[in-house]
Amino acid sequence: MTVSTTTYFVTVLGNGVTTVFNFDFIPDSAGTMQVVYIDAALIETVLAPSQYTLTINTPASGQLWGVGGTVTYPLSGSPIAIGTKLRIQRIEPYIQTVSINNQGAFYPRAVEQAIDKLELQIQQLTGGPSGGTGGLKDKEIAFEWIGDTVPVSNQVIALVSFPVAVTFLENFSGSTGKTLTNPAATFVANITKNGTNVGTMAISTSGIFTFTACACDLIYSVGDYLSVIAPSTVDTTIKNFAWTFKGTMN
Numbered sequence: 001m002t003v004s005t006t007t008y009f010v011t012v013l014g015n016g017v018t019t020v021f022n023f024d025f026i027p028d029s030a031g032t033m034q035v036v037y038i039d040a041a042l043i044e045t046v047l048a049p050s051q052y053t054l055t056i057n058t059p060a061s062g063q064l065w066g067v068g069g070t071v072t073y074p075l076s077g078s079p080i081a082i083g084t085k086l087r088i089q090r091i092e093p094y095i096q097t098v099s100i101n102n103q104g105a106f107y108p109r110a111v112e113q114a115i116d117k118l119e120l121q122i123q124q125l126t127g128g129p130s131g132g133t134g135g136l137k138d139k140e141i142a143f144e145w146i147g148d149t150v151p152v153s154n155q156v157i158a159l160v161s162f163p164v165a166v167t168f169l170e171n172f173s174g175s176t177g178k179t180l181t182n183p184a185a186t187f188v189a190n191i192t193k194n195g196t197n198v199g200t201m202a203i204s205t206s207g208i209f210t211f212t213a214c215a216c217d218l219i220y221s222v223g224d225y226l227s228v229i230a231p232s233t234v235d236t237t238i239k240n241f242a243w244t245f246k247g248t249m250n
Helices: 108-127
Strands: 009-013 020-023 033-038 044-046 053-056 069-072 085-090 138-145 156-161 166-168 176-181 187-193 196-203 209-213 218-220 225-229 239-249
Touching (some): 020 085, 138 156, 176 196
Antiparallel strands (some): 033 085, 196 209
C-alpha cells in the first residue's frame, strides 16, 4: 500500500470525561507505539503499555497496514483533566529487518513493506519525535521592535507566513519576551491566525510578558500566517522589545 499521510503522532486534550482517544496514522505495530501523558505544567511522562489499552484497526482487504485506532486511558479512575494531554505517537526503530536471499523466494509484499517502513522512519526525522526519544522538534519564531519609535495604533508589528505546519501549545506555552523600556500602562497586542484574533501578548509595566489564547493547541498549516497587532491605544513609553513564540513542527 502507499503511505499517503505524513502524520505519525497526535496530541489529544483531556476534558475530564473522555477515556478513549482516536488516532488516524499508520501505527505499524503495538511495539512501535508510545503514549505520553502531559500534565498541566507540561511535564511529560511516558506511560507503560500496561497503563493503557491500544487498539489498532484491522488492515483493509489487500492492504499491508491497519490505519488508525484508539488508546484507552486511564484503565480505571478519573479521566484526564482539562489542561492535560496525551500524545499518541509512532516511534519506528531505525533498523532494516527485511532480508531477501539470492535465488530464494521473492515476495513483492515484503519489498513494499520495507519501502513503507523507510517512509515511516523519514517522517520522524523531518518533523516530530526525534531519534525515538519522543521529543518533538521545537520551532522558535523570534520578533523584535527596536528603536526609539513606538508602534502606532493597530499597527502590524510582526508577520510570518508558515512554510511548514506548526503547532503552538495552549496559551503559547514556552514563549518568552523582553523589553528594555517598560510601558507606563500594560501593552496588549492581538495575535491573529489568517487575520482572525486567536490570542494576546501582554507586556506589563514591570516588563512581564503574558501570552494567552484559546484553551487548545493552535495549528498553523502551510500557507497560514500569524500576525501581531498593536493595541488601538498605544502606550507612548514602550520601545526596544522582542519576543519569541515557541511551537512544534508537525
